[in-house]
Amino acid sequence: MTVVDTARESVASALELGRVESHLNPPASYDLADHPVPTGREEVWRFTPLKRLRGILDGEPSSDCLTWETELPEGVTVSTISAQEARDLGELAPNERPAALAAAHSGGAALIDVPADLETDQPITIRLHGESVDDLVWGQLLFRVGAHARVTIVLIHTGSARYSAISTFLVGDGATVNVLTLQDWADDAVHLGRDAIRVGRDASVKHTAISFGGDLVRMHANVEYAAPGGEAELLGLYFADEGQHIEHRLFADHTAPKTKSHVLYKGALQGAGAHTVWVGNVLIRKVAEGIETYEENRNLVLTDGCQADSIPNLEIETGDIEGAGHASATARFDDEQLFYLRSRGVSEKEAQRLVVHGFFNDLIRKVGVVSIEEKLLATVEAELARNVLGKELP
């Protein structure tokens, strides 16, 4: 191989990133014409009950907003920038209509800036609260984490709104970032969220999406890599009650060699019409040699009348992979587990509670945000107490 050949190849592989688009993910674009109003038959929309989006996709401008409450570690700043400035800073472009509408109508982005080398145990906490489902809110957030910083970011959504947001996390080289978004909405809220993460060289990112409340919640967690050596762990926990639609769509786009993605989402469903959707897409591009990826989704169906859709997709463009795999399982209570617990005197309800507690406990221990772990366990207990299992508990 000559020098020219080598050069040609690296040019080719650079071009590759732009050219090979995953057929599972529409191309990223700010142009609304590239994201027509869906009919519901599109691959990326076929699970979502469009009527229950309450007109968000019509894309009317709105100046409604959520109330913000922030707790910031010293050195972290929040400011407002224009949509154009957000793009100039490297915002990851929308790849579906709600995110494109959010970018078009937000009227400016919130920039949360974490300077390079800042290491802190105090999380950045942002509480977003909506007053009413009549409010249509477009959100645009840009998190910029400098090189070698170590920080935890917690976003908590409560109250009600029709909320569509585009969020970007630009993670600098060697940084360690732990992001947690909690969807703890009131029963009528609609939330469409697109989180996209760009992982710097040798950086490590954990992103956890936790969805309990809301009538319809549809969250994207996308990750791509700016350079080799980045790692991403995408975690999720959801609990769908009667009539709720909770959808999580993941996309790990391996755009650089020697990168890792690890996905684990766990959900429980109870009550008539509870519907969860999990779609995990992984694309291993030609340049992405020596990567590792694993994705896993587990659903526990607690009552009749629920539906859990679970679809892992793996597209591979290179032959040189360290490891790639996926697993998906949707099941009811395991009768043998319940029998074992009950044979020790534990009542049926309590046995079911223990099994669900255990099912989520594994994941909650991985989240690594101490301030929120207890709240999560308590919320899981409350969800269980709320419906099927609770009625006979003291």
Added chain:
Amino acid sequence: MSTLEIKDLQVTVETDDGPKQILKGVTLTIGDGETHAIMGPNGSGKSTLAYSIAGHPKYTVSGGSVTLDGEDVLAMSVDERARAGLFLAMQYPVEVPGVSVANFLRTAKTAVDGEAPKLRTWVKDVNGVLEKLNLDSTFSQRSVNEGFSGGEKKRHEIAQLELLNPKVAVLDETDSGLDIDALKIVSEGVNRFRAQEGKGVLLITHYTRILRYIQPDHVHVFVDGRIAEQGGPELADRLEAEGYDRYVSAAR
């Protein structure tokens, strides 16, 4: 003071070809403080007897009765049976991911006693029992049966036996798959349990090996869903020498 009385117990299990009778009339009384061994070849229905007493939903009782101190066990739910004083040490204990041994033991103890154990003495009791069974202190933080070796699973069953301290324990092939050291440790645990006054043990096994460490008062040979012969400990020695062939061919 406790008596487990099994009378003419008949049990069927659902198969693709319709219900199949496994137990064909089992009569057996475990009197106060007695240890009974049930021995038999594979497929004779020994485990079915154990699971039927515990109330596993797979098995349907089609006739007969089981009482514990006069109370109708068959009318009780699975957990009621445990709270009434029955315990089944399983041949294949079930994994419960994410639930720690400590949480599981405390929940079970609370259920069986009807009140939470006193924290200080409870932790001491748990650690004491685990230590005697040669399980280290990190054991209680592991998920129930998840990733346990065969020996750890069996020792965990016996730890539960000692901590829950039932009236009557049914041990389903607790000896299978154990090396000699683990077998001794497990047997010592069972012997500590039955050294207490009035505790009954029904020891189900394929092999005579465990009976060297746990001396039974009565031995029953179980073949084709029935008790084919009964005797004292000497019957086990004869089985050791002669095997089950004689009984199996007689049953045909």
